[in-house]
Amino acid sequence: MMLAQATAAVAQNIYDDKSFFDAYSQLKRSVEGLDGAPEWPSIQALLPALNGRRVLDLGCGFGWFCRWAREHGARSVFGVDLSEKMLARAKDNTRDDAITYERADLENYAPPTAAFDLVYSSLALHYVENLAALFHRAFAALIPGGRMVFSVEHPIFTAPTNPGWSEDSGGNIIWPIDRYLDEGPRITNWLAPGVIKQHRMIGTYLRLLLASGLCILHLEEWAPSLEQIAAHPDWANERERPPFLIVACDRPDR
Amino acid sequence: MMLAQATAAVAQNIYDDKSFFDAYSQLKRSVEGLDGAPEWPSIQALLPALNGRRVLDLGCGFGWFCRWAREHGARSVFGVDLSEKMLARAKDNTRDDAITYERADLENYAPPTAAFDLVYSSLALHYVENLAALFHRAFAALIPGGRMVFSVEHPIFTAPTNPGWSEDSGGNIIWPIDRYLDEGPRITNWLAPGVIKQHRMIGTYLRLLLASGLCILHLEEWAPSLEQIAAHPDWANERERPPFLIVACDRPDR
Numbered sequence: 001m002m003l004a005q006a007t008a009a010v011a012q013n014i015y016d017d018k019s020f021f022d023a024y025s026q027l028k029r030s031v032e033g034l035d036g037a038p039e040w041p042s043i044q045a046l047l048p049a050l051n052g053r054r055v056l057d058l059g060c061g062f063g064w065f066c067r068w069a070r071e072h073g074a075r076s077v078f079g080v081d082l083s084e085k086m087l088a089r090a091k092d093n094t095r096d097d098a099i100t101y102e103r104a105d106l107e108n109y110a111p112p113t114a115a116f117d118l119v120y121s122s123l124a125l126h127y128v129e130n131l132a133a134l135f136h137r138a139f140a141a142l143i144p145g146g147r148m149v150f151s152v153e154h155p156i157f158t159a160p161t162n163p164g165w166s167e168d169s170g171g172n173i174i175w176p177i178d179r180y181l182d183e184g185p186r187i188t189n190w191l192a193p194g195v196i197k198q199h200r201m202i203g204t205y206l207r208l209l210l211a212s213g214l215c216i217l218h219l220e221e222w223a224p225s226l227e228q229i230a231a232h233p234d235w236a237n238e239r240e241r242p243p244f245l246i247v248a249c250d251r252p253d254r
Numbered sequence: 255m256m257l258a259q260a261t262a263a264v265a266q267n268i269y270d271d272k273s274f275f276d277a278y279s280q281l282k283r284s285v286e287g288l289d290g291a292p293e294w295p296s297i298q299a300l301l302p303a304l305n306g307r308r309v310l311d312l313g314c315g316f317g318w319f320c321r322w323a324r325e326h327g328a329r330s331v332f333g334v335d336l337s338e339k340m341l342a343r344a345k346d347n348t349r350d351d352a353i354t355y356e357r358a359d360l361e362n363y364a365p366p367t368a369a370f371d372l373v374y375s376s377l378a379l380h381y382v383e384n385l386a387a388l389f390h391r392a393f394a395a396l397i398p399g400g401r402m403v404f405s406v407e408h409p410i411f412t413a414p415t416n417p418g419w420s421e422d423s424g425g426n427i428i429w430p431i432d433r434y435l436d437e438g439p440r441i442t443n444w445l446a447p448g449v450i451k452q453h454r455m456i457g458t459y460l461r462l463l464l465a466s467g468l469c470i471l472h473l474e475e476w477a478p479s480l481e482q483i484a485a486h487p488d489w490a491n492e493r494e495r496p497p498f499l500i501v502a503c504d505r506p507d508r
Contacts, residue, residue, distance in 0.1 A: 168432075172430075181495075218461070
């Protein structure tokens with residue numbers, strides 16, 4: 001089993017790159033936590049009541065969600081991340097005996113089986129190369145009736161060779177799409193040069209979820225609401241194309 | 255009931271516009287039928303065995319699928335379309351007592367309930383304004399365990415203000431996205447000026463399907479395969495962004 005796992009891909013650990021980490025630490029969502037992430041209300045709406053529940057956070061970062069889950073009654077929370085720097089910060093931020101942090105690579109991390117009511121992941125799974133295997137392990141980690149809720153970068157966001165706003169000949173702001181069907185790694189210069197993310201289509205996310213046995217509850221192509229844009233006019237372009245995809249699915253309880 | 259239906263939207267009947275109809279009649283898929291539609295193999299793979307089954311085709315056009323379903327053992331087939339011209343051609347093409355054609359507007363057509371094993375629709379539902387109501391009626395038309403399979407234009411295809419290929423500053427072929435979150439009518443000049451289609455997001459298709467009680471089986475962001483492009487090199491751009499969305503869902507059998 002360990003040998004088989006050893007052949008799996010090893011993830012890039014960009015979050016432990018000093019310049020990346022320093023830049024990431026300045027983001028609104030890093031400083032303010034969940035309330036600094038404009039998609040958080042949409043994610044929160046998909047979560048089950050956490051009272052007495054066991055929660056797994058795949059790619060827990062600074063531990064903001066782990067802390068929130070405990071504050072909302074979760075019995076225990078496991079936070080997993082590849083980045084030593086992030087886990088160190090998480091441990092500082094959230095001293096709580098019911099939160100366990102573990103350093104692991106999502107490419108091969110095998111959580112305990114039938115041990116969680118909720119598997120959560122925020123903007124981490126687009127770094128994972130073997131997502132089919134991860135979804136199978138997430139399914140196995142859930143109890144029957146358990147839920148998985150995750151966000152990733154939307155494939156419209158990840159697909160392009162040259163992501164970035166442009167103008168068409170009529171002066172409309174546009175986002176250029178190419179290579180949408182060409183799934184696989186994309187190297188971008190987000191916060192640091194050479195960040196590798198995996199572009200995959202919505203259809204592929206759904207196919208892999210269904211193949212793992214999970215049942216689709218909700219899929220949202222998230223962008224800021226009109227109300228959010230009224231409060232942050234500089235976000236207006238985000239409604240031209242969705243930055244994130246948010247998915248909720250259940251392990252059937254039979 | 256009829257009064258309530260009379261308040262519903264009335265669909266544009268562009269297929270009975272002479273110049274549109276003449277142009278549409280020249281398309282490869284109009285001349286060659288299902289084998290002239292490159293997405294047909296992907297749709298066919300999602301169909302149940304039709305032997306002895308009852309089939310409803312929403313937007314049946316020239317009746318190519320109705321005929322195919324009968325040739326593959328369907329017991330009876332209902333083809334529904336708004337276009338008189340298309341239905342006249344369909345009746346000419348497929349003389350078969352087990353195929354019934356009916357002229358109706360999908361905005362308010364109410365098929366018989368629990369009467370069909372398969373509801374099929376090819377590239378018609380993006381003309382429908384009240385899709386929530388149509389999905390509810392499709393659910394009701396299916397027997398428990400029955401299936402719906404449909405294709406529509408992909409939202410990446412329908413969203414833009416100015417749909418059409420362009421080049422970025424590096425010379426890459428790109429498809430411009432804007433207004434993706436802005437769901438509603440889009441007026442295009444496809445085959446004739448002023449054709450109205452409804453842009454809606456993948457997330458919205460899924461939300462409406464789930465709200466009707468249907469269970470998602472498969473979602474495919476379709477583009478020609480590499481093999482198809484090898485045979486038709488002029489289709490290569492289609493893999494830069496998917497033209498169609500193909501969905502299969504089931505009415506649960508309990």
